[in-house]
Amino acid sequence: MMESMFLALLFTCLNLTVLLAAQTQLIGSHQPIVALVGDDVLLPCHLEPAVSAAYETVVWSKAGLEPKYVHYHHDGRLLFEKQDPSYSLRTRLFMDELPHGNVSMQIFKVKLSDAGTYKCSLPAMKKEAEVELIVGTSKREVSCYWLIPTS
Secondary structure (H helix, E strand, O other), X not given: OHHHHHHHHHHHHHHHHHHHHHHOEEEOOOOOEEEEXXXXXXXXXXXXXXXXXXXXXXXXXXXXXXXXXXXXXXXXXXXXXXXXXXXXXXXXXXXXXXXXOEOXXXXXXXXXXXXXXXXXXXXXXXXXXXEEEEEEOOHXXXXXXXXXXXX
């Protein structure tokens, strides 16, 4: 009797988890993110409604790279062997934010070559979103993208 009640409860919880994951969207940025060479930049990406991504594989990739992964987070850690060497020691996720569905990535010391379209994905949930990064060498150069004061 107890075993069948436990199984029924487990089945209900699993169904709710699958249903919630199906209704959840991964949201990147609708606007390009603009940064200057040498800056640290945040590429936003989150689950909406907020669902924990603490135990999910989180993958950030960028077309044209080989290997294509900018950041590959699996089993609670970055897999350096899957990461493109040009991003080595320059990326991070916010571990304390993963339980709240925030899978944003920070890139340290941005380079001109970092410009492009990034894909944030949660493979197990079959969710992905894109974020465009524009990199300039001066405020004047990037002010055409955003109305950034140049004084």
